Amino acid sequence: MSFSKSALIGLKADQFRHPLDLEATQALKQLPGLDLAIRALLGNVAEQFFYLENIASSILVSEQQLPELHQLLVEACKVLDLDVPQLYVRQHPVPNAYTFAMRGKQPFIVMHTSLIDLLTLEEIQAVIAHELGHLKCDHSVYLTLANLLILAAGQLPMGGVLTQGLQAQIMNWVRCAEFTCDRAALLATQDPRITMSVMMKLTGGSPKLASQLNLDAFIAQARAYDEVSKTEIGEMLKQLQTAQLSHPVPVLRAREIDRWASSQEYQKLISERSEKPAIGGWRNW
Template sequence: MQYKTEPVGNSLPKADSAKLGWSKLEPSQFRHPYDTQATEALRRLFPFEFLVRQGMGGVIEQAIFLDNLSSGVRVGPNQLPKIYNSLVEAKRILALDIPVDVYVKQNPVPNAYTMAMQGKKPFIVIHSALIELMSPQELQAVIAHELGHLKCEHGLWITVANIITNFAAQLPGLGRVLSEVMSMSIMRWLQSAELSCDRASLLVSQDPRVVVSVIMKLTGGSASFAGELNPDAFLSQAREFEKERQMMSNAAQMLTHPLPVTRVRELDAWSRSAE
């Protein structure tokens, strides 16, 4: 069966945050609505936020910092400078004015991740296989996605949510049920956080096809046939799934990331919106 493909959004000229009027870009300007709702609910538990920032957050961050420093290659002006320049540009566009280290680690699984609970040693780790799979523009979109997590302080709030869930599990009576309900809520929030960061990628790349291509390659891509992959066809696949998705809705709730086609559909809708 053949599907008629429609172009993904509209490609815009590359620009920095100042030119776009984003010199004071706030996370609320690109957060997904579900992410906003979950974050606001956790903000009401301010004492937990304080404990994470001042307590165990520092211990965990220090341990991971030492692991990255000892077992990774730190990107800088004189070390993988193209990746470094992509980082600098993405930070400028997202108006993220904190120092962020990027480490490259040898790993056959294409992946990237970040964490910062105190904000003192924020970092991004990129696997070597991801660099091989992505074009320079796509790699910058990945970096922008991870910067989105830092901009929105997702690492902090996920930790807070886990603390609350573990505490609920210790309560007598309905504690276990409450913990299970909260765990499902955390999964839904994790998924919505990813949608927010896909938007951060779009703000940096200014081209929806680049971000769609990233998601597509992480779903079923390889460096050996990357040139044959078609982002527009993948978007058509996402639109087809939208008509059949009810059957998988329950199973998808327990995934840490939204289904790839869901991410593509949400990104396409936002790229076409006035927002």
């Protein structure tokens, strides 16, 4: 398999930012004292803790180390018009990927081995591009704070710095930001089926089941979930279901990509910003 994708020259974050992300970001910026809380949590101790913990327990991807993954990273950065951050691979049984962008430090992305085992190469690139979306949209400060809440439970003191209400609002923001980053994944792969396939595998996939999954059936499932919002009780139940989650449910994320990929906004963005040939294209792996 070989194909090429167009780099989106001069791409700006606000050209693909999801409206919910914009609304939630503006709400956080209006909170008094939030910057002080962030400075308290993202000091030198937190930065050094996560940086050292990461380089001690993960593999740094490069041209010499896992070069296929490095090539996927470089290609996605070229498409999204973004500098190349560090990418690490970490042994972990839970499929996941996340981004840290510490103040004054080089940002880095971490992918778990179990997620890599679950996905095709194009899907891995979609995940990488999703994480790049956080960097493209300058989610770094709030995202790192959210990651501290998710990953540092019991390791760093949160109580007394962030109230439960503020923590809930930050987690609501990160759920909204995920929709934007799914759009970044679509822009990088320029194939909505690849992005939605990632959602499908995160919902109920495994290395053993992956070849048996039907994407069209999953897309129909995502559309059915979306239909529930047409009733008041259905919308209430969906809000209760997602309130404690760090990410929107995968079927909803797939439905959002399904919608945006068919929108004039997406088509116009691809046609106006594309420049071919942007990258050498995929090799036959």
